[in-house]
Amino acid sequence: MKRLALLLTLAATPLAAQDAGEDARRAAEALEAASVQLDGAEDAQDRVSALTDTIRAYEDGLAAMREGLRAAAIRQTELERKLEAQNQEISQLLGVLTAMGGRASPGALLHPMGPLGTARSGMLVAAVTPGLAAQAADLRADLEEVTALRDLQQNAAHTLAEGLKGVQEARTDLSQAIADRTDLPKRFTEDPVRTAILISATETLQGFASGLSQIAEGEEEATPLPDIEDLRGTLPLPVRGVLLRAAGDPDAAGVTRPGIVIATRPGALVTTPTAATIRYNGPLLDYGLVTILEPSPDILFVFAGLDLVYGEIGEVLPAGSPIGLMGGATNASTPGEGAGAGRSETLYIEVREGDAPNDPQQWFAIDKG
Template sequence: MASGQADPAITAQRAAQMLERAAIALTEAEGARDRVRALSEAVRGYEEGLIALREGLRQATLRERVLVMRLDAKREEVARLLGALQTIQRAPAPLLLLHPSGPVGTARSGMILSEITPALQSQARTLGAELSELQVLRLLQESAAATLSEGLDGAQKARIALSRAVADRTDLPRRFAADPAALARLAESSQTLDSFADGLSRQEVTALESGAGEAEAPDRFAGARGRLPLPVDGKLLRRFEEADAAGVRRPGIVLATRPRALVTSPWPATIRYRGPLLDYGNVMILEPAADFLLVIAGLKEVYGEVGEIIPAGAPIGLMGGEAPEERDFLTVGVKDDGGSREETLYMEVRQANVPMDPADWFRLTEE
C-alpha cells in the first residue's frame, strides 16, 4: 500500500472495537444511576464506530479498485511473466545456458539470464503481494457485514432506549414553571424568529424554589467563546448571513449532519422552548446564561421539558431522516466522506436578542 494511505484492515478493526465498546455501554446502561448519560454515551459510541467502519469499507473499496485496474492493465505483461517463469522452472539449468553460437554465446546468455531472473522474481513477488492484498480486502468486506449489521441494530436500540429514558427522567432541577398556553400563543403570533426570541426573553415565568436559582452568569459563558463543542457531529454548510440557494440570508449557521444523529447541549442551560416553530421544524431554545439564547432548529425529535436545567452534553434531540442500512455502507463512492450528511441543523447564538456569529463561539469543521 502506498505511503500515507490508511490501512483499511486497521481502520475496520478499530471500528469493530468501538462498536463492541458501544454494545457493552448499552448493556451496562440498564443499571446505571444516570441512564440518560449512559445511553447518550452508548449512542455516540455507536455513531463513531459506524463512521469508522464506513471509512474502513471506503478505503477497502478504493484500494480494491486500484488493484483491479492495475492488474487489468498488466494482464498481457503478467501472462508473459508467468510464461517466462514457468519456462525457467521447467527447463534444466545447463540447457538454459547452452547457446548454438558456441561458448561465447553461452557465456553471454548466462549473463543475460542472471540479470533477468532476479527482475522476473521481483515482478512475481510484487504480483503475488497485490493478489494477496486483493484477497484480504475482499475477505475484509465480507467479514464487515456481520459487524455492520450488529452495529446498526445496536444503534437503533440505543436511540429507542434513550428516548424512553429521557421521557422517564424526573431528577432534573427546574428553574421555572412554564405556561404552555402562553408559549403556544407566542409561537402562533410570531412572524419571525426575532420576534419570537424577543417575546420569549420578555415572557414572565414563575420561579420555583426547588430550582437552581438564576441563570448562569454571562461572563462564565462568554469565557467559553471559541471553545464550545458543536451540538451534533456535523460540518459547516452555510455561514452566518450567507445566502442560500433561494437568496435567503439567516443570522445563523447551517450544519450538515448524518441521519438520526444525536444532538446534545453544548453548555449547561435552561430549556426555554421546545417544539415546532415557523418554518424551522422542531426547535430547541436554550438559555446558557442570562441574556444569552442558543437556537437549535431542524430536529426530528426533541427531549426535555421547558424550565428544566440540563447539564452540558445532555441529549436534546435526534436529527431526522432514515437510519442508514447495510447497503448504504457497502455501496461506498470514491468521494464519500465516511458517511452521508443528508440532514441540516440550523443554529443561532443571541445576546440580548441580537444575533451573533456562531463561528466565533463554536469549533467548526468545514467540508
C-alpha cells in the same frame, strides 16, 4: 455484552492498520466505559447519561468503519487499475516464469551460436531472474491485497447492519429513560396558552425569541443562570457533523440566515453543549422542530431541523444532555463516503445575544471538514 463485542470486532478488523482503525478502537473503549456506566445506573438520569455515551460511541465507531471502508475501496480501485494496466506485462512475466520453472530438455539448453552463446544466455537469464522474481513477489502481494480488500468489504456489510441495529436499540432505550426521568430541576413552568399565542403571532425567529419571556411562570424565583463568556469559542457542537454553510452564506434558494448549517448523518444524536434551560421545543415557522436553550442570561442557542425533541420547557439540563435526534433513514451505506458524503441531514444553529444574532462560529469549536 453484545454491543461491546460488536465494536471490539470492528476495531480488530484490517481497518485497524489505518487511521480509521485507531478511531474505531477508541470508540470501542468509549463503548466499554459506557457499558460499565449503564450497568451501574441506579436511576433514570444515570441511564440517560450512560445511553447518551453509548450512542456517541456507536456513532463514532460506525463513522470510523465507514471511513476505513472508503479508504479500502479507493485502494482496491487503485490496485485493480494498476493490474489492468500491467495486464500484458503480467502475461509475459507469467510465461517466462512458467518456462523457467519447468524441466528444460537437454536440447533446450543448447544455443544456435554454440557453447559461447549458451554461456552468454545463461548469464543473461541469471541477471534477469532476481528482477523477475521481485516483480512476481510484488504481483502476488497486490493480488493478495485485492482479495483481502474484497473480503473486508463483503464482511463489513453485516457488521454495519449489526452496529446500526445496536444504535437504534440504544436510541429506543434512551427515549424511555428520558420519559422516566423525574429529577431534573425546573427554572420555570410553561404557560401553554401564552406559548400558543406567541407562536400564532410570530412571523420571524427573532420575534419569537424576543417574546420567550412571556411563556414562563415563576421564573423570578429561579436560580440565576451562570455566565458562560469564558466558554466562548470552545463549546462542542451539539451534533457530530461538519460545517456546510457559514452565517450569512446563501442557501440553494439564495436565502441567507444569521446562523450556521451543520451536515449530519441520519439519526444523529443532538446534545446540549453546556448546561442550559430549555426555553422552547417544538415546531416553529418553517424551521421544523426547534429547541431553544438558554445557557446564560440574554444568550439563546437555537437548534432547528430535528426529527425528535426531548425534554420539557423550563427544565435545566446538564452539559451533554440529549435534546433530540436528527431525521433520515439509517442504513449500512456505501463505503465511498467522504467528509461530507453520507451526511444527508442538516441542523441549523443560531446564537442570539440580547435581541441580536451572533455568529455561532464565535462560540463553537467547528470542524470545517
